[in-house]
Amino acid sequence: MVIRELIIIGAGPAGMTAALYAERAGLDVLIIEKLYEGGKLINISSIENYPGFENINGVDLALNFKKNIKNVPIVYEEVLSLEKAEDIFIIQTNENVYYAKFVIVASGSSERPLKLSEAERYLNKGLSYCAVCDGSLYKGKVGAVMGGSASAIKETLYLSKILKRVYLIHRREEFRVNNIELKKVIEKENVTILKPYDVIKLLGHDKLESIIIKSNKEEKELEINCLFAYLGNDANSSFLPNEIKQGYVKVDKNNETIIKNLFVIGDLVEKEHRQISIAIGEASLAVLTIVNR
Ligand SMILES: Cc1cc2nc3c(=O)[nH]c(=O)nc-3n(C[C@H](O)[C@H](O)[C@H](O)COP(=O)(O)OP(=O)(O)OC[C@H]3O[C@@H](n4cnc5c(N)ncnc54)[C@H](O)[C@@H]3O)c2cc1C
Secondary structure, eight states, rough: OEEEEEEEEEHHHHHHHHHHHHHTTTTTTEEEEOOOOTTGGGOOOOSSSTTTTTBBBBHHHHHHHHHHTTTEEEEOOOOOEEEEETTTEEESSSEEEEEEEEEEEEEOOEEEOOOOOOOOHHBBTTTOOOOOHHHHGTTTTTTEOOOOHHHHHHHHHHTTTTEEEEEEEEESSSSOOOOOOOOOOOOTTTEETTTTTTEEEEEEEEOOOOOEOOOOOOEEEEEEOOOEEOOOOOEEETSSSSGGGGSSSSEEEEEBOOTTEEHHHHHHHGGOOOOOOHHHHHHOOOOOOOHHH
């Protein structure tokens, strides 16, 4: 049985930063990632608030993070459970069992799916959760973005450069953010903001052709070719020990959970703001805490 000093779950910006610090500190470290390096970065069209870069797209930033950890071993498996027995953590993936003295969980969160019965039917046939991945499929066409978060606004701006017209549909009167990108969206001639409206039905034969939107005054049909839904995120915490597996995780000032030697960093932490710069700060703090033990 091989017992690693540190296992990191998730290779988004938080997990990769933790790996960078761990490797430089000489820890015997392994990353377990269920998909690919980069996490949510892969879905971000442009990042303007990451220090050191005026503007960088998410894929390029992910590749830069990856270059920094080229010597850290990584396995592409999904973690299914994490338990502590005496002083050792036992991590069960879909393929193997791993053991570690310390664990850093950086599994982030997942996009909340659109809760309409017909949503699955139109997935990848007009309905998408990632403008960067699918926006170019609808070049020159008409689309809509659903949501009022910073992500929804940022991706509306991105789509406005590809699509002929973009409707930004938000179910509240006010947006949750008031940033530079919102001002840019308001100024865009080919963006129409519809609020407070909710999307209540998707329509179309083989693919999405229109949606029904509803306010407290009216219902109307919008002809569109694509709908990008940004409806918030749910914590990827289902594999955690019972004491901490409910939603986002509470941590102390060093990002340690109530379970000794188990740290949670990045978007999975219970907090007000979720940003790359916050995630990477938590990552370095957690590893430096481990190194000092
Ligand atoms: C559209 C959009 C735009 C954004 N724009 C910005 C921006 O401009 N600036 C900014 O600072 N932030 C931005 N953010 C937020 C930023 O992306 C996150 O704060 C950041 O990615 C959090 O990093 P993380 O490593 O904690 O989580 P994530 O990036 O979510 O990475 C988590 C990783 O864990 C893996 N994982 C999950 N479950 C398991 C499991 N069971 N087993 C193994 N691996 C698992 C996932 O596959 C993923 O790779 C944006 C987010 C979105 C969605």
